[in-house]
Amino acid sequence: MPTRVLVPSGVLGLGFDRKALARGVAMRPDIIAIDGGSTDSGPYSLGAGQSKYSRAATRAEWRELMLARAEAGVPLVIGTAGTCGADATVDWMFDITAELAAELGQSARVARLYSGQPAERVITALREGRIAPLTPAPEITEAGLSAMTNIVALAGAEQVQAALATGAEIVICGRTTDTALIAALPLARGDHAGAAWHGAKIAECGALCSTHPMTGTIMVEFDAAGFTVEPMAEAAACTPFSVSAHMLYENSDPFRLYEPGGHLDVTAARYAALDGRRVRVEGSRWVPGPYTVKLEGARAAGYQTTILAILRDPRYVAKARDWVAGLQAFLAAEISRRMGLEPLAYSLEFRLIGQDGALGAMETRRGQPVEIGVLGIVTAASQALASEIGKLINPFVLHHPLTPDEELPTFAFPYSPATTDRGALYEFALNHVMRLDAPMDAFRLTVTEVGHARR
Amino acid sequence: MRVADIALKVRSKNAGPFWVTVDIFCGSAVAFARLSRLPTAAIARVYGQPEQLLKRFDIAELNVIKISFPRPVVQGSREDRDMHGAQWAHLLAEMELGD
Secondary structure, X not given: OOEEEEEOOOOOOOOOOHHXXXXXXXXXXOEEEEEEEOOOOOOHHHHHOOOOOOHHHHHHHHHHHHHHHHXXXXXXXXEEEEEOOOHHHHHHXXXXXXXXXXXXXXXXXXXXXXXXXXXXXXXXXXXXXXXXXXXXXXXXXXXXXXXXXXXXXXXXXXHHHHHHOOOOOEEEEOOEOHHHHHHHHHXXXXXXXXXXXXXXXXXXXXXXXXXXXXXXXXXXXXXXXXXXXXXXXXXXXXXXXXXXXXXXXXXXXXXXXXXXXXXXXXXXXXXXXXXXXXXXEEOOEEXXXXXXXXEEEEEEEEEEEEEEEEEOOHHHHHOHHHHHHHHHHXXXXXXXXXXXXXXXXXXXXXXXXXXXXXXXXXXXXXXXXXXXEEEEEEEEOOHHHHHHHHHHHHHHHHHOOOOOOOOOOOOEOOOOOOEEEEEEEEEEOOOEEEEXXXXXXXXXXXXXXXXXXXX | XXXXXXXXXXXXXXXOOXXXXXXXXXOOHHHHHHHHOOOHHHHHHHOOOOHHHOEEEEEOOOOEEEEEEEOOOOOOOOOOOOXXXXXXXXXXXXXXXXX
C-alpha cells in the first residue's frame, strides 16, 4: 500500500517554509515525521541530558506541527527528541507537547518511547557477550559504563512501529536512527524494504536532498517497488543528482547503511527524474542481519575554564608560537610551585586563533595575521580546580613578556573576568552495538492522554 | 594547480562522532578523471593518517570522490578543534596536484 511520509525539515528547531508544510498537509500524508537531534553538535547534549535547541524555538515549531497533525488527521512522530534522545529530553518534549495541547485546545494520545539504557543492562549484555565494538571503538569496562551520565540505544523501525501501534497520535521517541523514524510506517504497511530505508535516508535531512535545502519540507511516497521524492517548496526541485548525492552526506560509506536488524545496500539503485522536480528511485536492497542496536554514551572527562587574550603587537603576533611556548613553561612551574599540581594532574592548552586554531598541527598555510586570539583551555578534575588554575594564570596571560629584559606588555582581554568556567567536558565513550533477542528488550513505552478530556 | 582549481567544491563533515568524511564534487567527467588520479597516499599525508585507514569511493555517476577515515581525535574530546569536522575540507582543497 503506498505510504506518504511528510518530513517538515531535517531537524526540529532549524525552521521550515510554512507554505511548503501547508502544501504537504494538503497532499494528504499518512504520517508526519521529523528528527529532533543527532550527535552533530558534540557530546554535551547527551552528557548533560539537555536539548541544544532553545525551548522557545522548539515550542514554536512543534506548535505548527501539532496544528498540521490535527489538520491532516495523521500521526506526528519525532525521533531523538531534545537533540540527544535521552529519557530526560523525551520528557522535556512531552512537557512542551502537553502545554501546547492545552493551549491549542487539542486532545491527543501521546506515546513516549524511551531509549535510555541503565548501565546495568549494558553491563549484563557485556558479560553475556552481546556487545560488539564498531571501528574505532573506545575501550569499555564495567566501571566505565557505570560512570557514564547517559547511555542511549538507537531505536529502529520496530520500536517506532510499537509506539505507533498504541494508537498514539503523537509519538515522542528517544534516540532513534534518523531513518527508522521515516521507514517505520512504510515497512509496517508492507512497502518495499530497500525503498523504505533508502527513501528514509534521502529524506532524513528534509530538503537537503533538493536544490533548495533551506526550504525544509519533503514528501516521500513509498510503494511495493520503490519510492518517489518531491520537495514541497515551489521553488525547490529534486534531481537525480541532488537525491543520489545525499547518500554522501555525513555517511562514511555512501552505498551501505547499517540499521537495527540489517543493512541497506544502494549499489544497484537507479535514480530517474519523473519531471522537473520529482525523482523516482528503485533497485535498493535491504539485507537482513542480526538484531543489534547501536549504543551512544557520554561521560564527564574533567571540567574546564577558558581564557582568551588577543595579541595585536606585531612583534608578538609574529612570534606567537614562541611566546606561548615560553608562557606555557613558565605557567607549569608556577602552578607546581603555588598549587603543588604537577602537569599530569591537569591540562593547559593554548590555541592560536588566526594561525592554526581550527586545524592545529595539520595546518599547512602560514599567513601574516593582524592579530591572534590566544585561547587558553584548562581541564582539571573539578570545576573548582580548573577555575583556580584559571585565576592563577590570568595575570601572566595578560602580561607575559617575550623576553625577560623588556617592559611588561599588556594584551587585550575582551571581557572581565577574563576567565570563563565551562562546566563539565563530556566525551563520547561508546561506539558499540548491543544484540537484542527482541527489539523492545532495551526500550520502554508509555502512553498518556494530553489536553482536554476525551468525550 | 590545486584540487580547488579543478573541483566544483570540497566539503567535509563528521560521519558520526568517530569518523570524518570528505567529498570532492568534481563537477565534470574531465575533472573527475583528473582528480581520480590523486593517490590515496597523498590524501592520507594531508591528514597525517596511515593510508590503510582511508576508505575511498570514486563515484563516476556523480563525479564525486569520497574519502572517509576515523577521526584522529574523537568529536568533542579535549583535543578536538573542529566539532563538526567541516574545516578539514580546506586542507584537501588546497592540496597541490603536482604533475
